Amino acid sequence: MVWAAWAGRPQREETDRTGAAYEKFAAAIVREHPGAGRAGPVAARDRSTGIAVRPSRSGTPRPSGQDGTRRSA
Structure with a gap:
């Protein structure tokens, strides 16, 4: 449609x-940009790479007592 x-x-x-x-057009074409x-x-x-990667958090301080490993409950 x-x-x-x-x-x-x-x-x-x-x-x-x-x-x-035409002359105006020709002058515009010849003029340098x-x-x-x-x-x-x-x-x-x-x-x-096609893979989504989270940004690194290496610059942020961790609370004391956490060594960075994750454990399930």
Whole structure:
């Protein structure tokens, strides 16, 4: 239904295809992009292994009397 609505939409009027519009387009294409000389920020990417891993808790102090092992009741 979305495609049918899109296909049945009112068509645009003829676009401006004059020589002045073409010259404006050509000048914009030739002009250098403002951000071309700058390096973008480097994103730190984690290597995905497909396995969910909980973050380490090695930096948090443990309450006294617990050695880190888990026991069932």
